[in-house]
Amino acid sequence: MGSKLHNNKKQRAKTMLEMTSQDWSVATGLSLLFPASVLFFAYLIRGVAGFGSALIAVPLLAITMPLTIVVPLVVFLDYLGSASQGVNNRESVRWREILPLLPFSVVGVVVSLYVMDSVRPEMLSVALGGFIIIFACYQLCPFKLGKAKPAIAAPSGFFGGFVGTLFGTGGPFYVIYLNLRHLDKNSFRATFAAIFLIDGAMRLAGYAMKGFFTLEMLGYLAMAVPVAGLGLFLGGRIHTTVGKATFVRLISALLLGSGTALLMKA
Numbered sequence: 467m468g469s470k471l472h473n474n475k476k477q478r479a480k481t482m483l484e485m486t487s488q489d490w491s492v493a494t495g496l497s498l499l500f501p502a503s504v505l506f507f508a509y510l511i512r513g514v515a516g517f518g519s520a521l522i523a524v525p526l527l528a529i530t531m532p533l534t535i536v537v538p539l540v541v542f543l544d545y546l547g548s549a550s551q552g553v554n555n556r557e558s559v560r561w562r563e564i565l566p567l568l569p570f571s572v573v574g575v576v577v578s579l580y581v582m583d584s585v586r587p588e589m590l591s592v593a594l595g596g597f598i599i600i601f602a603c604y605q606l607c608p609f610k611l612g613k614a615k616p617a618i619a620a621p622s623g624f625f626g627g628f629v630g631t632l633f634g635t636g637g638p639f640y641v642i643y644l645n646l647r648h649l650d651k652n653s654f655r656a657t658f659a660a661i662f663l664i665d666g667a668m669r670l671a672g673y674a675m676k677g678f679f680t681l682e683m684l685g686y687l688a689m690a691v692p693v694a695g696l697g698l699f700l701g702g703r704i705h706t707t708v709g710k711a712t713f714v715r716l717i718s719a720l721l722l723g724s725g726t727a728l729l730m731k732a
Contacts, residue, residue, distance in 0.1 A: 497530075498689070500530060501527055501530070501531065501690075502689075502690075502693050504522070504523055504526045504527055505523055505527075505543070505690055505693045505694050505697065506693050506694070506696065506697040507522065507697065508520075508522040508523035508526075508694075508697065509523075509543070509547065509693075509694040509695075509696075509697030509698040509701065510697040510698070510700055510701040510704075511701060511717065512547060512697075512698060512701060513697060513698045513699065513700060513701015513702040513703075513704070514701045514702075514704050515717075516654065516655040516658060516659075517637050517641055517655075517658055518637070518717060519540070519543070519544055519547065519694075520540050520541070520544055520630075520633075520634045520635045520636075520637055521598070521601070521635050521637065521638065521717075521721060522717070522720065522721070522724070523536075523540050523543075523634075524536055524537060524540050524594070524633055524634045524635055525594060525595065525598050525721070525724035525725055525727070525728050526724045526727075527539075527540070528591060528594065528728060529724070529727055529728065532587065533587060533590055533591065533594070533633070534587070534678060535678075535682075535683060535686065536634070537632070537633060537634040537673075538634075538670075538673040538678045538679065538683060539683065539686055539687065539690060540634045541630075541634045541666060541669050541670060541673070542670060542687060543687075543690060543691065543694045544634070544662060544666060545662065545663070545666040545667070545670060546691065546694075546695075547659075547694070547698050548658075548659040548660075548662040548663050548666060549659075549663060550698070556656070557656075558652045558653045558655070558656035558657070559653070559656045559657050559659075559660045560647075560649060560653050560656075560657045561660075563643075563644065563647050563649070563657055564657060564660060564661055564664070566616055566619035566620075566623070567619045567622060567623035567626070567640070567643070567661065568623065568664065569623070570619065570620050570621075570622075570623030570624040570627065571623040571624070571626055571627035571664075571665050571668070572627065572668060573623075573624055573627065574623065574624040574625060574626060574627025574628035574629075574630070574631065574636075575627040575628070575630075575631045575665075575668045575669055575672055576672075577628055578627065578628045578629075578630075578631035578632045578672075579631060579672045579676065581632060582631075582632065582676070590632065590633075591728055592728075592729060593632075593633075594633045594635070594725075594728055595725045595726070595727075595728030595729040596725070596729070597629065597633065597635070597725075598635070598721050598722075598724060598725030598728070599721070599722060599725035599726065599729075601638050601721065602718040602719075602721035602722045602725060603718075603722075605714050605715075605717070605718040605721075606714075606715060606718045618643055618646055619643065621639075622639045622640060622642065622643035623639075623643075625639045626639035626640045626643075626661075626665065627665060627668070627669075630665060630666075630669060631669045631672060636665065637658070637662070640658060640661050640662075640665075641658065644657060644658060
């Protein structure tokens with residue numbers, strides 16, 4: 467009788483262990499599905515538009531993951547994306563538009579690395595949410611931009627480096643700068659990619675010095691690179707009939723939602 471009860475207990479324990487293992491596998495799969503979907507969509511959009519991956523990915527991923535993981539992860543993926551786009555269109559890079567940015571970008575990166583050590587993560591999330599909402603509103607407003615003087619490189623470079631290092635979303639400042647310089651579509655994409663190759667290298671070096679690239683981070687990168695690469699590959703082959711204005715409004719609406727979610731979470 468005692469032996470039978472002992473065997474029943476062992477069987478129940480084994481069944482519960484198997485159920486727990488299955489539940490854990492399902493939970494793990496579901497927890498990875500959201501970030502994988504976000505990364506695929508973000509880099510699909512980048513493949514179509516030439517930019518925007520960090521703006522989409524960072525605020526959405528930050529809802530469920532800490533910024534200290536999200537930002538270096540996305541910056542690394544963006545760096546790979548910029549390398550593929552920049553190398554393919556070297557002849558279209560407008561270096562005379564890039565060189566004035568660089569000294570100010572360096573200053574922005576250095577200041578941002580200092581701020582990361584002195585500001586609480588909750589405050590960074592609030593600041594990111596606010597920035598995303600402000601940029602989305604800017605995109606939705608029908609501003610007509612003239613051609614700016616080269617001096618615009620100073621604030622564009624500084625804030626591009628500063629916000630890019632802090633949140634991985636410095637692209638808007640470089641986009642605004644290049645738009646104000648009235649580059650054609652091919653030159654815009656290639657020049658933006660080249661800017662990020664230089665700016666991104668400085669950011670990645672800073673993250674490495676701060677010890678962000680742990681074994682956990684390397685595991686995330688191993689899973690993220692194929693997903694982002696597939697999105698970028700497919701996006702580059704999509705010939706959309708959606709007009710630019712409609713495309714911008716759709717992305718801006720998404721940014722408003724993700725920025726609001728970040729503020730609510732904080």
